[in-house]
Amino acid sequence: MGVAAVLVMSTAAACTNSPGRDYAVPQAACGVQVGSKVLSPLLPDGKKLTQRDFNFGPTQPRCELKVDGNLVIHVSGDVVPAGTDVIAVNERGMRGLGHPAAANIGQDARIADRGALAVDWCVYGGKQQKFVADIELKKQAIQDVSERRDALRRLLKAYLPAAMKDVGCS
Numbered sequence: 001m002g003v004a005a006v007l008v009m010s011t012a013a014a015c016t017n018s019p020g021r022d023y024a025v026p027q028a029a030c031g032v033q034v035g036s037k038v039l040s041p042l043l044p045d046g047k048k049l050t051q052r053d054f055n056f057g058p059t060q061p062r063c064e065l066k067v068d069g070n071l072v073i074h075v076s077g078d079v080v081p082a083g084t085d086v087i088a089v090n091e092r093g094m095r096g097l098g099h100p101a102a103a104n105i106g107q108d109a110r111i112a113d114r115g116a117l118a119v120d121w122c123v124y125g126g127k128q129q130k131f132v133a134d135i136e137l138k139k140q141a142i143q144d145v146s147e148r149r150d151a152l153r154r155l156l157k158a159y160l161p162a163a164m165k166d167v168g169c170s
Contacts, residue, residue, distance in 0.1 A: 020045030023067070030063030030075045032166055034158040041151040042073060044141040059124065059167055071138040077163045082128045086119040090134070097136065098145075105157050106133075111149050114140065116156040122169030131164045 025036040025043060030053060043049065046067035053063045059079035065072050080086065087108050094100040098113025106120030107130070115136040122131045135156055142148040 022047040023049040025049070026051070029065065029073070029155070029159060030061065030163075032159055032162045034155060034162065038151075038154050038158045041147075042137065042141055042155060043067060044072060044139060046070075061163065061167060067139075072141070074136045074138060075159070076134045077167060078132045078134075079122070079124045079167060079169060080130050080132055082121075082130055084130060086117070086130060086132050090117055090132075101149075103153055103156070105153070106160050109156065111153050111156070113145050113149065116152040118156050118160045120160060120164060122164050124167070124169050129169070131160070131167065131169045133160045133163055135159065 021043070023046065025040045026049070027033055027036050029039050030051060043065070044067050048068055050066045050069075051063060052066070053061070055061050061075075061077045063075045065075070087110060090110075091100075094110050094112050094115065094117055097115035100110040100112040100117075103109040103111045103116070103118070106118040109118035110116065115134070117132065117134050119130050119132045122129055124131075133156060135152060137148070137152070140148060142151055
């Protein structure tokens with residue numbers, strides 16, 4: 001696993017909505033433009049935000065977002081064969097993230113208490129494939145589960161199409 005990039009976001013007078021946050025919330029999560037308003041609710045207060053990208057190849061982006069050295073969000077993407085039943089393959093893991101429920105994102109999606117998963121059709125390398133986006137919260141910035149699930153839904157809805165485009169899915 002090679003580290004592709006480490007990005008540090010830190011400012012003394014960051015412009016954020018949280019008085020306990022000394023870092024600026026970026027427009028991108030893991031290099032994918034999602035907007036700071038979408039990302040902000042899922043990030044806890046702290047002094048420094050770092051993002052570390054580590055890709056297992058052009059079709060498998062991975063990233064971690066840490067605040068003050070503590071892992072907060074893990075994001076991954078994968079291009080998989082068209083015949084893969086992504087929801088079934090990930091069912092056990094999603095249950096482990098707490099009460100997954102169907103969501104209207106992409107071809108199919110699940111939003112859980114501490115994570116989200118979506119899949120959509122794409123053409124990659126001239127072949128019909130699927131792209132999978134997976135977001136897992138390692139630390140909850142939002143204590144209310146319903147609000148946290150809504151924030152995850154907004155992030156997944158912004159992340160999925162932009163990440164697909166970034167890996168070359170059309």
